[in-house]
Each structure stands twice: as structure tokens, then as C-alpha cells.
Amino acid sequence: MSADQPTVLVVEDELAQREVLAYNLEAEGFRVSKAANGDEALLLVDEDSPDIIVLDWMMPNLSGIEVCRRLKMRPDTRAIPIIMLSARSEEVDKVRGLETGADDYVVKPYSVVELMARVRTQLRRVRPATVGIKLEFDDIILDSETHKVSRGSKPLKLGPTEFRLLSTFMEKPGRVWSREQLLDRVWGRDIYVDTRTVDVHIGRLRKALTQHGGKDPVRTVRGAGYALG
Numbered sequence: 001m002s003a004d005q006p007t008v009l010v011v012e013d014e015l016a017q018r019e020v021l022a023y024n025l026e027a028e029g030f031r032v033s034k035a036a037n038g039d040e041a042l043l044l045v046d047e048d049s050p051d052i053i054v055l056d057w058m059m060p061n062l063s064g065i066e067v068c069r070r071l072k073m074r075p076d077t078r079a080i081p082i083i084m085l086s087a088r089s090e091e092v093d094k095v096r097g098l099e100t101g102a103d104d105y106v107v108k109p110y111s112v113v114e115l116m117a118r119v120r121t122q123l124r125r126v127r128p129a130t131v132g133i134k135l136e137f138d139d140i141i142l143d144s145e146t147h148k149v150s151r152g153s154k155p156l157k158l159g160p161t162e163f164r165l166l167s168t169f170m171e172k173p174g175r176v177w178s179r180e181q182l183l184d185r186v187w188g189r190d191i192y193v194d195t196r197t198v199d200v201h202i203g204r205l206r207k208a209l210t211q212h213g214g215k216d217p218v219r220t221v222r223g224a225g226y227a228l229g
Helices: 015-027 036-046 063-075 090-101 112-126 162-172 181-187 197-210
Strands: 007-011 031-035 052-056 084-085 104-107 136-138 140-141 149-150 154-156 220-221 225-228
Touching: 007 015, 007 036, 007 084, 015 031, 015 052, 015 136, 031 052, 031 063, 052 063, 052 112, 063 084, 084 090, 084 112, 084 136, 090 104, 104 112, 140 162, 149 197, 162 181, 162 197, 162 225, 181 197, 181 225, 197 220
Parallel strands: 007 031, 007 052, 052 084, 084 104
Antiparallel strands: 136 140, 140 149, 149 154, 220 225
């Protein structure tokens, strides 16, 4: 699997439902992690922050609504889109789920096709490059569909790793990424790469971005990592 594939965390206590969701998401090209309960879900989010969470409401011990509330209270996780799944179809329940912070609410039994469409809708918001949307920052344009980058209308030559680095930066300009976070997003957790490798590729990215002149847009944040702008 590609390291820059978007990740979905499926939180569902019923094994059959969990496996069906995981199968369909993987068929759509997502990386999938799975949790059988709320406590396990919170641990997985801390270990490997997902791009999207598909969360069942009714679970023993720690309910989905409580998991949602906790994640939306935390500054580091509140931006993760949460799609709540529930057999509760009353409007008051939907309102409660959305007011707790869920970004979408799907009533069981649901259409798998519709759910996949809702996941892609949330993905367009948090990982636009993965669905072919052009990204722009100042005079830099990145077209993830054609895999081309230009600056001031002049084409830039980037290697595949530098392209993924730039995509990551351009999806969230201004965000500071640590070396470890960049390793997870660009190289993937399954591959061991020394953190110094990040510095090497950041150097190559900077060289590529300034090959026709212009200010270096990549900012080094001492003791923290790198950011665009």
C-alpha cells in the first residue's frame, strides 16, 4: 500500500459489521485500522492519527458518542472528521450526534455505496490531493491528478518523495509537521527510515521549489519540524 493513502479508522463492536466496512473501504483504496471498542479506538488515534473515523454509536462501556466528545475536545484530534453510525433514526438522536461534534450521521441499515460517498466527501475536505483536487499556495500549483507542479507558471521537476512532501504541506499550509509525522505520512509506518532522511528530502524539495528563483516557502521550526509558509 502507498504510504500517502488516506487512513480510515473503523470503530465497530460487531465483528461482521467491522469486517464488511473494512473490506469495502480497502476496495476503495483506503488504508484501514480497526477498533472493537471505544477505549481501543482512543489508543489507536494516539498511535496513528487517522484521516477519517467511522464510529458506531452503540458500544459497551465507552459509547461512540463519548469517544466523539473526547476527540472533539482535544486540539490535536478535533479536526479529524467523524462519521457516526447509529440504529437511532430519530431526529433528536441525529441532532445530539452532530452537536457532540460528529461531521456526518448515517442511520443503520445503511447503503455501503452511500457511506463510501460520504467518506469521500469528508476526505475532500481533509486530504484534497488524494482525490485529484488542484492545490494552490501563493504562486505554487500542485495537480495531483497529472502529478505536475508549477511555480509562477513555470514547471518544476520533483521526485516522487518530494511530490508527496509538497502535497502534505499544501493540504495544510502553516501547519508544523514533525519529522516523525512526515515519516508516517510520506514514507509510511511499515518502512523504517531515519529521521535525518526527512531533512535530506526537505533540502531537495527546497531546491526544486527555488529552481527558477523565488523565496523558499518551506519554513524550519526549530525543535519542532517544518511548515509551508
